[in-house]
Amino acid sequence: xxxxxxxxxxxxxxxxxxxxxxxxxxxxxxxxxxxxxxxxxxxxxxxxxxxxxxxxxxxxxxxxxxxxxxxxxxxxxxxxxxxxxxxxxxxxxxxxxxxxxxxxxxxxxxxxxxxxxxxxxxxxxxxxxxxxxxxxxxxxxxxxxxxxxxxxxxxxxxxxxxxxxxxxxxxxxxxxxxxxxxxxxxxxxxxxxxxxxxxxxxxxxxxxxxxxxxxxxxxxxxxxxxxxxxxxxxxxxxxxxxxxxxxxxxxxxxxxxxxxxxxxxxxx
Numbered sequence: 001x002x003x004x005x006x007x008x009x010x011x012x013x014x015x016x017x018x019x020x021x022x023x024x025x026x027x028x029x030x031x032x033x034x035x036x037x038x039x040x041x042x043x044x045x046x047x048x049x050x051x052x053x054x055x056x057x058x059x060x061x062x063x064x065x066x067x068x069x070x071x072x073x074x075x076x077x078x079x080x081x082x083x084x085x086x087x088x089x090x091x092x093x094x095x096x097x098x099x100x101x102x103x104x105x106x107x108x109x110x111x112x113x114x115x116x117x118x119x120x121x122x123x124x125x126x127x128x129x130x131x132x133x134x135x136x137x138x139x140x141x142x143x144x145x146x147x148x149x150x151x152x153x154x155x156x157x158x159x160x161x162x163x164x165x166x167x168x169x170x171x172x173x174x175x176x177x178x179x180x181x182x183x184x185x186x187x188x189x190x191x192x193x194x195x196x197x198x199x200x201x202x203x204x205x206x207x208x209x210x211x212x213x214x215x216x217x218x219x220x221x222x223x224x225x226x227x228x229x230x231x232x233x234x235x236x237x238x239x240x241x242x243x244x245x246x247x248x249x250x251x252x253x254x255x256x257x258x259x260x261x262x263x264x265x266x267x268x
Contacts, residue, residue, distance in 0.1 A: 008037050009221035010228055013051050017232020020055040021192060021240060023126065023171030023252045024259075028115040031165055032263060035112055046213050049206045050222045054229030056199040059192050061230075062237050066193075079145050089149050090156035090173075090190075091197045097160045098202065109165050112263050118166025119260035126253035129175045133184075134248075140181035144190050147182070154180040155190060159198070166260075169195065174249070184244050192237065 015033050019026040030048050034040035039047070060067060073080030108114070133139075141147055158176025162169035170191045177187025 005221045006224055008039055009047070009051075009225035011037065012039070012047065013054065013225035013228030014232050016048070016051040016225075017055050017058070017229040017234075018236050020052065020229075020233055021059070021170050021195065021237050023122075023168050023174055023249055024256055025115070025119060025122070025166045025168035025171065026052075026055070028119060028166035028168070031110055031115050032112055032259075042210065043213055043218070046207070046210045047218075047222060047225060049203045049210070051225040051229040052199055053203050054226040055233035056196055056203075058230050058233035059195055059237060062234060063192065067196075082147075082149075083145060086144075086147050086149060086152035086190075087193060087197055090152040090159065090194050091201070093153070093156040094159045094163065094198055095201060098163055101163065105163055105165075113267050114164075115166035116260040116263035116267075118164050119256040119263075122167050122171055123253040123256035123260070126171065126175060126249050126256075129179050130248050130250055130253075133178050139178070139183040139186070141186055142183045144186050144193065147186070147190065151177075151180060151182065152190075155182075155187075155194070159194065169198070171249075171252075184248070185241070188240060188244050 012030065012033060015029050016026055019029045027048075031040065034044050034048070070080045070083050074084060109118075141151060155173050155177050158172050158179075159169060160172075161167050161176075162172040170188075173191040173194055174184075174187045177190055178184060182190065
């Protein structure tokens with residue numbers, strides 16, 4: 001087996017794992033890095049799906065006790081029933097909009113320049129929401145278990161913005177949650193939980209759609225990318241939870257601006 005496919009898989013796995021749950025757009029980073037590596041083709045899209053599954057399994061592992069509690073309490077525990085219902089309510093808007101507009105979004109917006117513009121605009125939104133959040137005192141919802149279905153719906157509608165590459169799914173849901181009354185930590189944790197159904201659904205649909213592109217020769221690179229993405233995402237999730245306990249998201253906004261401007265300059 002040639003070395004460079006494995007090296008590409010290693011690089012992309014690290015990129016996916018470290019960026020999937022940070023408000024800096026994993027899809028945008030994958031488009032940019034894949035473009036530089038020359039892997040931004042149909043097979044590359046299938047690879048992206050596989051490594052995204054690795055990242056989402058990291059959340060399932062990190063919060064395995066919380067998900068187990070939710071599943072075991074669905075029949076009798078009202079708190080767990082509300083938690084599951086909120087995930088479903090938040091999941092539906094992006095699922096519906098994604099199915100309706102996916103092909104057009106990929107046709108027109110899956111390119112480095114569109115990603116760069118979205119990175120910069122998303123950064124400006126983070127600055128604005130952080131300023132608003134600082135002025136409005138204590139949040140109304142401090143725990144995921146305290147969320148109402150209307151809170152979940154609003155976060156789900158905000159998640160629709162993440163269909164634009166470069167916007168960031170986690171950025172849209174976290175910032176949307178904070179704007180709609182969730183604490184920084186509650187918004188971040190709900191973003192993690194919401195990633196599970198939306199990413200499993202999207203990945204399953206895409207794997208089914210592109211199954212004819214898979215071959216036995218891809219097993220090595222795909223396995224490397226999956227494993228690296230899993231462990232990188234595990235590190236990122238743990239680090240982000242510690243980070244939001246004491247910091248805001250402005251540092252990520254500055255990073256988005258720097259990256260967006262650099263990409264626009266490179267493709268000027």
